[in-house]
Amino acid sequence: GQNIDQPTEMTATEGAIVQINCTYQTSGFNGLFWYQQHAGEAPTFLSYNVLDGLEEKGRFSSFLSRSKGYSYLLLKELQMKDSASYLCARVDSNYQLIWGAGTKLIIKP
Amino acid sequence: GAVVSQHPSWVICKSGTSVKIECRSLDFQATTMFWYRQFPKQSLMLMATSNEGSKATYEQGVEKDKFLINHASLTLSTLTVTSAHPEDSSFYICSAPLYEYNEQFFGPGTRLTVL
Numbered sequence: 001g002q003n004i005d006q007p008t009e010m011t012a013t014e015g016a017i018v019q020i021n022c023t024y025q026t027s028g029f030n031g032l033f034w035y036q037q038h039a040g041e042a043p044t045f046l047s048y049n050v051l052d053g054l055e056e057k058g059r060f061s062s063f064l065s066r067s068k069g070y071s072y073l074l075l076k077e078l079q080m081k082d083s084a085s086y087l088c089a090r091v092d093s094n095y096q097l098i099w100g101a102g103t104k105l106i107i108k109p
Numbered sequence: 110g111a112v113v114s115q116h117p118s119w120v121i122c123k124s125g126t127s128v129k130i131e132c133r134s135l136d137f138q139a140t141t142m143f144w145y146r147q148f149p150k151q152s153l154m155l156m157a158t159s160n161e162g163s164k165a166t167y168e169q170g171v172e173k174d175k176f177l178i179n180h181a182s183l184t185l186s187t188l189t190v191t192s193a194h195p196e197d198s199s200f201y202i203c204s205a206p207l208y209e210y211n212e213q214f215f216g217p218g219t220r221l222t223v224l
Contacts, residue, residue, distance in 0.1 A: 033213070042202050042215040043153070087152060096143070097213065101152045 004100035006088055011106045017076050020086050020103045026069040028093030034062050034073045035087045037102065043087060046073065075105075083107045111137045113205050115216035122193055123224055130188045130219045132159075132203030138183035139205035143213070144176075147200040159186040159203075193223045 004024045012018040024032065031050035035043035049055060049064035049071060061074040073086055085102040092098055112135040122128050132142055140161045145153040157178055158166040165178035177189040190197055202218040 040200075040218075040220075042218045044215070045212055048212060096155065096158065099152045099154070 004088060004090055004098060006086075006100045006103045008101065009104045009106065011108060012075075012078055014078055014080060014107055014109050016078050017074065018078060018105065020073045020075075020088075020105070022071045022073070022088035022100055024069050024071070024088070024090045024098075024100075026066065029066060029069075030091040030093065032062075032064055032071050032091070033089045033097065034071075035089065037085045037087055039084075046086075078107050080107050080109070111135075111205075111207050111214045113203065113214045113216040115203055115219050117219060118217060119220040119222075121222045121224065124194050125192055127189055127191045128193055128221060130190075130201055130203075130221075132186045132188070132205075132216050134184045134205045134214075137205075137207060139186075140183060141206060142180065142186040143204045143206075144178065144186075144188050145202045145204065147202060147218075153202065156188075159188075161186075190221065193221070195223045197221065198223045 006022045033048050034046040036046050037043040047062035049062050052064055052066055054061055054063045059076045064071045085104050087102045088100045089097040114133045116131045120128055142159040144156045146156050147153050155168050156171045159178045159180040161180045161183055167173045175191055180186045200218050200220050203216045204213045206213045
């Protein structure tokens with residue numbers, strides 16, 4: 001199928017590091033997005049990976065392994081405002097996005 | 110970055126009425142726009158792909174006669190929810206891809222409540 005799997009919910013402490021994993025079907029793959037979505041708002045773009053490896057953007061980094069069908073989003077120096085849902089989405093062979101269900105990240109003081 | 114706007118941002122209507130939602134790309138042209146629906150605590154679900162100058166492509170299970178899509182120009186797509194019912198209450202989001210940047214830009218969303 002076109003399943004994308006990511007944990008439903010994660011909890012982390014302010015100032016800490018958290019890694020959100022995403023696994024996906026490898027066939028017809030044209031890249032993987034990570035989006036952040038605060039409650040009641042549209043998603044905002046975090047990263048796009050199409051090649052293997054780690055891409056770093058400030059406190060956020062995204063990793064991709066195409067052969068394993070695996071990606072993760074790494075958030076460092078967590079802040080309370082990072083409490084949100086994090087969605088991974090795979091680009092399929094038709095260049096449409098297939099969405100994961102999202103991971104709700106709860107940050108505690 | 111590129112900007113996509115949606116109007117209205119929220120709407121409340123009576124059951125049986127029709128509601129039109131506009132999606133505009135403000136500073137770039139979009140031959141393709143996507144319409145998503147999101148129910149509370151669920152992920153985005155693609156409803157249809159809007160194509161400028163041709164018919165929209167609907168996802169399986171989405172009624173094309175109920176959710177009318179018109180992509181009238183390179184900067185405007187509209188979604189009309191016809192004969193809305195309470196179960197159509199949802200958050201409707203459009204997006205437009207900017208292929209050269211491998212990115213999709215989302216509108217702010219429209220919250221529809223059908224009484």
